[in-house]
Structures are given as structure tokens and as C-alpha cells.
Amino acid sequence: xxxxxxxxxxxxxxxxxxxxxxxxxxxxxxxxxxxxxxxxxxxxxxxxxxxxxxxxxxxxxxxxxxxxxxxxxxxxxxxxxxxxxxxxxxxxxxxxxxxxxxxxxxxxxxxxxxxxxxxxxxxxxxxxxxxxxxxxxxxxxxxxxxxxxxxxxxxxxxxxxxxxxxxxxxxxxxxxxxxxxxxxxxxxxxxxxxxxxxxxxxxxxxxxxxxxx
Amino acid sequence: xxxxxxxxxxxxxxxxxxxxxxxxxxxxxxxxxxxxxxxxxxxxxxxxxxxxxxxxxxxxxxxxxxxxxxxxxxxxxxxxxxxxxxxxxxxxxxxxxxxxxxxxxxxxxxxxxxxxxxxxxxxxxxxxxxxxxxxxxxxxxxxxxxxxxxxx
Numbered sequence: 001x002x003x004x005x006x007x008x009x010x011x012x013x014x015x016x017x018x019x020x021x022x023x024x025x026x027x028x029x030x031x032x033x034x035x036x037x038x039x040x041x042x043x044x045x046x047x048x049x050x051x052x053x054x055x056x057x058x059x060x061x062x063x064x065x066x067x068x069x070x071x072x073x074x075x076x077x078x079x080x081x082x083x084x085x086x087x088x089x090x091x092x093x094x095x096x097x098x099x100x101x102x103x104x105x106x107x108x109x110x111x112x113x114x115x116x117x118x119x120x121x122x123x124x125x126x127x128x129x130x131x132x133x134x135x136x137x138x139x140x141x142x143x144x145x146x147x148x149x150x151x152x153x154x155x156x157x158x159x160x161x162x163x164x165x166x167x168x169x170x171x172x173x174x175x176x177x178x179x180x181x182x183x184x185x186x187x188x189x190x191x192x193x194x195x196x197x198x199x200x201x202x203x204x205x206x207x208x209x210x211x212x213x
Numbered sequence: 214x215x216x217x218x219x220x221x222x223x224x225x226x227x228x229x230x231x232x233x234x235x236x237x238x239x240x241x242x243x244x245x246x247x248x249x250x251x252x253x254x255x256x257x258x259x260x261x262x263x264x265x266x267x268x269x270x271x272x273x274x275x276x277x278x279x280x281x282x283x284x285x286x287x288x289x290x291x292x293x294x295x296x297x298x299x300x301x302x303x304x305x306x307x308x309x310x311x312x313x314x315x316x317x318x319x320x321x322x323x324x325x326x327x328x329x330x331x332x333x334x335x336x337x338x339x340x341x342x343x344x345x346x347x348x349x350x351x352x353x354x355x356x357x358x359x360x361x362x363x364x365x
Contacts, residue, residue: 001270003260003335010255012232014326015239017252020226025252028225029245037223103243103250108231116241118225 015108020115033100037120044074045084045115051108052076052085060102070094084115097123235315251310251327258332259324267295269339273303276333285333297323300337 019025044052058070070092076085089096096102098120108114229252231237240249271292276285290303297314301323304312310327325332 001265001337003262003265003337005258005260005332005334008257008259010257013253013255014231014233014257015237015252015254016228016230016232017239017241018228020228025227029242029250032242032244037225098242100244103240103247105238105240105249108229108237108239110231110234110236112231114229116227116229118227118242120223120225122221122223 020117032098036123037098037118038123039096039098039118039120040088040090041119042072042074042087042089043084043115043117043119044087045117046112047083048109048112049076049083051112051114052083054106056104056106058096058102058104060097060099062101068094070096072096233315234317235313237313238311240311248309248330249311251325251329254310254326254328256328257324257326259322260335261320261322262297262300263320263322265297265337270295270337272338273300274336274338275304275307276335277307277309278331278333280329280331282331285331297321 017025019028042056046052053075054073056072056074058072060068060070062068072087072089074085074087098118225242227241229239229241239252240247241252243250272289273292274287274289276287278285288307290306292299292303301312301314304323304325309330310325312323312325314321314323316322323335
């Protein structure tokens with residue numbers, strides 16, 4: 001049996017999603033990948049209490065396309081009155097990372113509003129974690145691609161120490177120059193003193209010679 | 214203080230509202246290529262199943278294409294049971310948005326919202342897939358003339 005599609009353009013979307021800041025939801029999505037976040041906590045608020053009880057699926061794909069699904073169960077205290085809930089994500093076995101290759105999925109109840117806040121730490125894409133694979137490839141192809149690629153940290157620190165020492169030596173040079181100058185000034189002063197003394201001695205001898213006459 | 218604690222705390226807040234009279238699945242915070250994220254889509258495609266009664270149908274196929282594409286592609290899937298819920302489950306395996314079964318003003322619909330993809334005819338038919346039971350080892354050989362031979 002064939003069913004033809006009816007196309008209806010509604011004024012309201014089925015599910016509207018808006019950011020509560022100046023940055024739009026589309027801009028947030030576009031930034032993922034460049035900006036990587038580690039979610040530490042959820043805050044959920046809804047006018048419908050039932051919306052707070054359920055499951056939020058966290059899906060993440062790795063570079064091979066493998067999907068890993070984590071079910072985050074949200075529940076409320078039976079005695080709570082406030083229609084909101086915090087969900088701690090830090091104690092989970094695997095971190096909740098938003099990097100563009102992950103997403104959250106859940107079900108929103110009919111005509112229900114849900115405020116969904118994520119408390120994140122901004123982290124960076126790790127570089128070097130996958131170099132092991134290249135290293136294996138290098139072994140197989142015998143290319144020595146990673147020759148002179150870099151140095152172990154201890155070597156870098158040792159080189160840094162040498163550089164620091166050479167810098168401090170260079171800095172010490174002007175101090176030696178100053179010492180030379182003071183030394184030269186002192187030497188000049190001595191010459192004047194000797195000159196004066198010899199002048200006094202000669203003049204006193206001359207005076208004595210004149211008195212004798 | 215650990216390295217992580219020194220990093221900036223970023224709060225991402227989203228206000229989500231289901232504007233329909235039936236539950237909606239949402240998929241959020243993925244990338245732009247995430248076909249399941251149809252948030253803020255206004256265009257609905259729906260098929261009226263009010264008068265439909267199952268007889269021997271075990272297969273569903275659906276025409277779909279990205280906006281502006283010249284022709285439709287066809288997705289086909291088997292039904293696990295002869296129910297409208299089974300049709301929805303099979304359609305959701307396509308991975309383009311979410312399909313939902315709902316009632317409105319006495320009519321029964323299967324619908325989906327999507328602004329990036331277009332959907333065409335939905336066909337419910339007899340099983341298009343054949344179940345093979347392999348009892349022995351066979352070898353498939355393609356000949357130069359293009360024929361496919363099956364040998365033991």
C-alpha cells in the first residue's frame with residue numbers, strides 16, 4: 001500500500017531549542033570540535049515533574065565510527081518540592097566529553113519545557129596520544145620518520161639548564177666591566193697621589209737647598 | 214589545585230520546548246552533520262494510517278533525499294511485527310530525524326519533522342527480503358560473461 005506524504009509547514013517547530021546566552025544553539029554546535037568540553041554536572045529544570053525522571057543517553061563516536069552509549073539516569077527525591085535536579089557526572093567511569101562527535105538524546109514529554117544546563121570544564125584535544133600508531137607504522141615501513149622529531153623532557157630540561165647558565169654568565173659580564181672601571185679609577189688616583197707626593201718632596205728639597213744658601 | 218580545576222568553567226544552557234501534543238525524541242549537542250538533530254525544524258512530513266489494516270505486509274520502504282537533490286533514494290526495512298509501532302521502529306533505523314506515531318483529531322499519523330531532508334512516498338508491502346538458510350558451504354564464482362555460479 002502506498003502512502004503519499006503530507007507536507008505541513010508549522011509556525012512552531014516540534015521541538016524548539018534555544019541557548020540562554022547571546023550565543024545561539026547553532027553557534028554552540030559549530031564551535032564543538034574547536035572547543036572541547038568535559039561535562040561535570042547537569043542541571044535540569046522543568047515545569048513537568050515527570051520530565052525530570054528518565055534517561056538521558058550520551059553517545060560518543062570514536063575515529064573508527066564505533067559508538068559508545070552511556071545511559072544517565074535522572075531521578076528526583078521523593079520528598080523534594082523544587083522541580084529541578086542536579087546530576088553529578090564526575091564520578092562516572094567514562095568522562096562525558098562534548099567534542100562534536102558526541103551528543104545527548106532523550107525524550108521530551110508533550111508540551112513540556114525543559115531547561116538543560118551543562119557545567120563544563122574547557123579541555124583541549126590531546127595531541128600525541130595517537131602517535132603510538134604512527135610509531136608502529138614507522139617500524140613496519142622502516143622510514144625513521146620520527147628521527148629528530150623531538151627530545152624526551154629530561155633532555156629538554158638539561159638543555160634548558162645549560163642555556164640558563166650561559167645567560168647568567170653573559171649577564172655577569174657588565175659587572176666585571178664595572179670592576180675594571182673602578183680598578184682603573186683607583187689606579188689613576190694612585191698615580192695622582194704619587195705625583196703629588198713626588199712634587200711635594202722635590203719642592204721641599206728645593207726649599208731646603210735655598211735655606212742652606 | 215589540579216590542572217583540571219584551573220581550567221575555565223563554562224556553562225551551556227539550553228531551553229528546550231516540545232510544542233506538540235505527543236512525546237518527541239531529541240538529539241542535542243552533536244555536530245552539524247548529525248542527521249538526528251532536527252531541533253527547531255518547522256516542516257513536518259506525515260503519512261495518514263487511519264484506514265490502514267495489516268494483511269500480509271512485512272516490509273516498509275521510504276523515499277528520502279536531501280533538500281534540492283534531483284531524485285529520491287529509497288530506504289527499505291523489514292517489519293518485526295504487523296503493527297504501526299513496528300513501522301516507526303523500522304523507519305527510525307534510517308537515522309534521519311525521528312519518526313513518531315500519533316493521533317490528531319481522530320486520525321492516526323506517522324510523522325517526522327525535518328528542514329534538511331525531504332521525504333516522499335511510504336510503501337508498506339509484502340516481504341521484499343528472502344530468508345536464506347545455509348546448510349552447506351557454497352562458493353560464489355563470477356564468470357567472464359558476468360554470470361554468478363554457485364558451486365559446492
